[in-house]
Amino acid sequence: MKPFATLLDRLVLTPSRNGKLKLLTDYFRDTPDPDRGYGLAAIAGTLDLKSVKPAMLRELVLERMDDVLFRYSYDYVGDLAETIALVWDTSQNADVPQADDPGLGEIVDLMNSLGRTEVRSAVRDLLDRLETSSRFAFLKLVTGGLRIGVSARLARQALADFGGRDITEIETLWHGLTPPYEPLFAWLEGEAERPVLATPAIFHSVMLSTPVGDNDLQNLDPQDFVAEWKWDGIRVQLSRSGETRKLYSRSGDDISGTFPDVLERINFEGVMDGELLIGGTARSNIATRTFSDLQQRLNRKTVTGRMLEEYPAFIRAYDLLFEGEEDIRAQTFLKRRQKLEHIIENAPHDRFDLSPLVPFSSWDELETLRKAPPDPVIEGVMIKRKDSVYQAGRAKGPWFKWKRDPFNIDAVMMYAQRGHGKRSSYYSDFTFGVWADNDGGEQLVPVGKAYFGFTDAELEVLDKFVRDNTVERFGPVRAVRATPEFGFVLEVAFEGINRSNRHKSGVAMRFPRIARLRADKLPSEADRLATLMAMIDEKSG
Structure with a gap:
């Protein structure tokens, strides 16, 4: 556990992106399986670990510490896990060797094997066995409070750097693999073939836009671009291959379980890029609702029938990456758009519509439209080159976003x-x-x-x-x-x-x-x- 705890300490204190990447790649190189895979999962948010309620942790620490002293300590430190890690008294169990530092994989296996009545004593024993920094890392993991300024994408970039691969390769594989990712590490180290995916409906790295700067549009010909409204929902990628259907956020998080009403209505195969919204599609003549309504559906493990009825979700499509099994990302935006129009025309009208193009002839005209959009769910315009291919990442030039003034x-x-x-x-x-x-x-x-x-x-x-x-x-x-x-x-x-x-x-x-x-x-x-x-x-x- 100590290597993972040391990594967390250093990540928190390292502000630079490149510094964090080096810490992660060093950890992947120096830490054996399965610990490095579980560490990656913890950082990327894919670790399945039995949780421990803060109330139980308070009860455990108060078995060994005065209540008033603990409250003063907690108020001074400001973080429950850090407070318990610092004040935990091991003198009452001096026979437990702290030097016997259990590995992260050992702890994950132990916690996930425990019955309901076994958790309390197992947590107490682990707190006795772990030294202070490992104790803090353990508490952060089991309470779900791991916040270290590292995104899942940054963790995947570190994997790419570690194995000398392009991040798009990592992101293509990511959702087809599970912790502790041993086949992935074996491939990155050149010891095995590329892993075989468990699901064909995988996530593909999204194409990102750049904000319009003061002079970005000045030397560009409006005739080379099209514009769309920028909708105030969340960017999603919809993927279907055979009977496998998946819905991903723009960062690659699988949110399929939260939106079954969308997934069950897919009648086409391929990979679509679009905006997830609440309300009605343009073709249903029901108003699209605000982002606060969408928040009612986000981050829910289970969705009730009433929730599905009161907050119906749909996708407003604006790009197509795969048509069936064919990768069409190298085709121009206009060609992809033509194929997308055909798919949406034949898709269920209550769950899918097409983001309309915004006619304009000059940047001044588009700015006027941007400042006075026709719908409150619009937060600006997207500007896309007609001949742009769909490329992962944020290349400046093909796509711009021009948001309304804050x-x-x-x-x-x-x-x-x-x-x-x-x-x-x-x-x-x-x-x-x-x-x-x-x-x-x-x-x-x-x-x-x-x-x-x-x-x-x-x-x-x-x-x-x-x-x-x-x-x-x-x-x-x-x-x-x-x-x-x-x-x-x-x-x-x-x-x-x-x-x-x-x-x-x-x-x-x-x-x-x-x-x-x-x-x-x-x-x-x-x-x-x-x-x-x-x-x-x-x-x-």
Whole structure:
């Protein structure tokens, strides 16, 4: 376990992408099977490991530690796993040798073999056997709290670097293999043939666009491009081969189980690129709904019949990678589009439609359309070269995205919570609110939460304000002083806003981030809820 724990420690403290890649490739090279495969799975989010509830961990640590002392320690450290790893008292089990460090594979096998009544004693024994950093890594794994700033794609890039392969080869194989990935490592080390996939409906690396810069379009001929609306859903890839049907997110995560209503209606074979949305297709004459409605369906292990009925999903297609078994990615966009049109015309009209092209003759005309789209579920335009092939990655030139300008408001900090990883000692997750009318005058109502957008220096300022101005605590959450004459004003930028019955304020923001710290403003100068409602009305209008 120690090599994996050391890797986690170093990844958290390494900010650069290249530095993280080197740490991962070194780990893959120096760690034997199956531990390196389980380590890869843990980082990439594919590890199947029996979970342990935080309440049980608290009970275990309180068997050996005073309750008040633990609460003070937890408040100071800010992370449950780190606190328990540091304060765990092994003196009561001095006979257990800590030097006998179990491997990651041994721990995974043990945890997954335990019956319900065996978990408690097994976890206690492991905490006694592990040294501090390994104990921390173990606790992070079994509580599902592993956040180290490494994406699944970065882990796959490290695999590609380790084996001297292109990442598209890794991503093509990825969903056909399972932890601990021993055939994959054997192939990457030249000791075996390329692994045989367990499923033919595999994920293929997606083609990405680049944001339009100030002068990017200036020297480009509009006649060489087509435009489409940029829909506010999630990018997906739909794949069917024979009776195998899969739905993947843009990062390659298998989300098939969450959207059976889409999968069961596929009547074609191939690989399609598109946007997953909620509501009705253009051909069904039912309005497409907002991203907040789509969130009702995301990240669910089981989907009820009522959920399927109230939040029906469909795919708005905009590209075709494979027509049946034929790879057509090397054909031009217009040729692929022609084949896609034929498929969508014959697909079930309630689950599939085609993203329409947006006619334009000049960049100025397209900018006008971008700023006033015809549907509130549109967040800008996509611009694609007519002769572009479908290539993995983000090559600048073939595809651009031109998003609408972000919304901005001034809001007041209301609550704060500690972050994770290297931010676990800082209050870095902030809930903010705006003023709303009630019977007794104006009061703050929360409208969003943000945990990025500020610099490290600004984080120091925010954290100090929270510590100096806490007025109430709710578990890990601190309420801060916020009155019309005293508080902390934040300029918040966000990509979209919609009505929401799930939030007390009645609004839900899309991708909020802290744009500026407004020490020059009093809380009384912050925006009103009516301003946000007007934004929604204007967008819908």
